[in-house]
Amino acid sequence: MTAPDRPPRARLPLSYWVVAVGLPLIVGAVAVAVQLAWLPELPDPIAIHWGGDGVDGFAPAWFSTVLSAGLSLGMTALFAVILGTARGSAGAPTLKLLVVTSLATSVLLGVLMTASVGIQRGLDDASEAPAIDGWLGIAFAGALLAGAVSWFALPRAKAPLADAAHVEPLRLVAGERSAWIAGTRLSTGAIVVVLTGVGVALAATVFAVIATEGRTWPLLAIPVFVLALCALGVSWRARVDARGLTVSSRPFGWPRVRIAASEIAEVQTSHVEPLAEFGGWGWRWAPGRSFGVVTRSGEAIEVRRRDGRRFTVTVDDAATGAALLAAYAASATEIRERGPQTGSARGNG
Amino acid sequence: MLIRIDPGSGVAIFDQIAASVRADASRGRLRPGDRLPAARELAEALEVNVHTVLRAYQQLRDEGLIDLRRGRGAVVTDAAARGSELLDAVRALVADARRAEVPPQTLLTLIREEYAA
Numbered sequence: 001m002t003a004p005d006r007p008p009r010a011r012l013p014l015s016y017w018v019v020a021v022g023l024p025l026i027v028g029a030v031a032v033a034v035q036l037a038w039l040p041e042l043p044d045p046i047a048i049h050w051g052g053d054g055v056d057g058f059a060p061a062w063f064s065t066v067l068s069a070g071l072s073l074g075m076t077a078l079f080a081v082i083l084g085t086a087r088g089s090a091g092a093p094t095l096k097l098l099v100v101t102s103l104a105t106s107v108l109l110g111v112l113m114t115a116s117v118g119i120q121r122g123l124d125d126a127s128e129a130p131a132i133d134g135w136l137g138i139a140f141a142g143a144l145l146a147g148a149v150s151w152f153a154l155p156r157a158k159a160p161l162a163d164a165a166h167v168e169p170l171r172l173v174a175g176e177r178s179a180w181i182a183g184t185r186l187s188t189g190a191i192v193v194v195l196t197g198v199g200v201a202l203a204a205t206v207f208a209v210i211a212t213e214g215r216t217w218p219l220l221a222i223p224v225f226v227l228a229l230c231a232l233g234v235s236w237r238a239r240v241d242a243r244g245l246t247v248s249s250r251p252f253g254w255p256r257v258r259i260a261a262s263e264i265a266e267v268q269t270s271h272v273e274p275l276a277e278f279g280g281w282g283w284r285w286a287p288g289r290s291f292g293v294v295t296r297s298g299e300a301i302e303v304r305r306r307d308g309r310r311f312t313v314t315v316d317d318a319a320t321g322a323a324l325l326a327a328y329a330a331s332a333t334e335i336r337e338r339g340p341q342t343g344s345a346r347g348n349g
Numbered sequence: 350m351l352i353r354i355d356p357g358s359g360v361a362i363f364d365q366i367a368a369s370v371r372a373d374a375s376r377g378r379l380r381p382g383d384r385l386p387a388a389r390e391l392a393e394a395l396e397v398n399v400h401t402v403l404r405a406y407q408q409l410r411d412e413g414l415i416d417l418r419r420g421r422g423a424v425v426t427d428a429a430a431r432g433s434e435l436l437d438a439v440r441a442l443v444a445d446a447r448r449a450e451v452p453p454q455t456l457l458t459l460i461r462e463e464y465a466a
Contacts, residue, residue: 173355173357173358174357175355175356175357176353176354176355176356177354177356177395177396177397178351178352178353178354178395179351179352179354179391179394179395180350180351180352181350181352181386181390181391181394182350183384237386237390239386239390239394241394241395241396242396317378320351321351324351
């Protein structure tokens with residue numbers, strides 16, 4: 001009884017690539033072309049940053065055009081790399097979301113950068129440039145619209161559970177009391193990614209506190225809080241016993257997920273890619289997958305409750321744990337279906 | 350780690366717990382440096398007294414399979430790896446016996462004679 005192997009790279013349909021790479025490049029090209037066409041009408045230098053009191057940043061006229069081109073190519077390339085290296089089911093909602101986000105981002109940047117240049121056409125002095133707030137709203141609205149339209153235009157995202165493997169329940173001896181315990185921890189790569197993200201947030205907050213001469217020090221509570229939450233999600237213990245499945249965070253035992261054996265309809269094993277299928281690591285929720293504790297890519301126990309909700313936990317030796325859980329779930333179902341034994345009134349059989 | 354307890358088998362529960370750990374270690378599922386679950390947690394999962402689990406852990410410690418350390422709990426020692434090498438040898442031996450169409454009882458007799466020699 002082996003868990004499924006690591007799946008090959010996802011074969012994304014052509015429509016995904018068109019929306020994630022083709023359209024953003026077109027949007028970027030249009031933005032750059034329009035800005036180039038306007039170049040002669042712009043003051044020199046142009047305004048590139050608007051602060052609380054109006055324009056406070058200037059740069060040479062070509063700066064915006066170069067930045068537009070660079071961002072368009074760079075962001076599109078980044079999304080292309082992420083999508084190109086994705087593994088697992090091509091229908092995963094997270095992948096589709098990435099595709100749609102690539103297009104939305106390119107629309108946001110394209111509209112915003114072009115508008116920031118466009119409002120300065122015909123001006124002699126860049127510091128007279130009007131506020132950009134209205135265009136910010138339009139850029140966001142356009143991005144959301146592009147995202148929504150492409151989401152519905154692309155093929156439906158499927159829940160990637162077609163590869164889940166059936167689990168043969170362990171044969172339990174009458175009166176047997178067995179348990180299966182395993183620990184799992186975020187992979188080193190995941191920890192690096194999470195720490196980098198929190199580190200950047202922390203650095204930005206420290207910078208902000210310093211820039212305001214310490215007056216905003218309560219802001220530091222936010223990255224510290226985030227770090228504490230992340231720390232809770234790093235190490236987990238999964239336990240299967242007669243009562244069911246318990247997955248709890250180490251070392252405090254909280255947060256914790258408990259699924260009673262009598263609530264379980266089906267137990268399977270599967271291969272899980274945390275980033276593609278859950279959008280990250282730790283205790284997460286994903287459309288179509290419901291909740292899961294996912295720490296590393298690899299084998300996992302998949303549980304489907306009687307009310308349809310699912311739960312996933314990535315853990316080594318998932319096959320054994322799943323087999324024991326299936327056995328306890330089956331015997332709990334038997335007890336439930338048989339009903340309470342009321343003694344002699346039952347008759348034969 | 351799978352711990353199978355059959356209360357009706359006549360074998361003491363702490364013996365069964367120790368046997369489960371030994372089996373996992375020789376199968377390579379438990380590697381040197383791995384930590385066994387806390388005695389309290391295992392006792393709760395198996396619905397047995399925590400002292401039963403502690404007795405099993407002490408037995409394993411006396412065998413040299415685990416180390417009991419304050420704060421760190423029960424940690425699998427390097428001796429566990431030796432068990433899995435033995436298992437590989439057993440697998441090879443059984444494969445040879447099968448090829449030679451030697452029945453299990455004959456093989457067991459040969460092994461017993463080796464121990465006696």
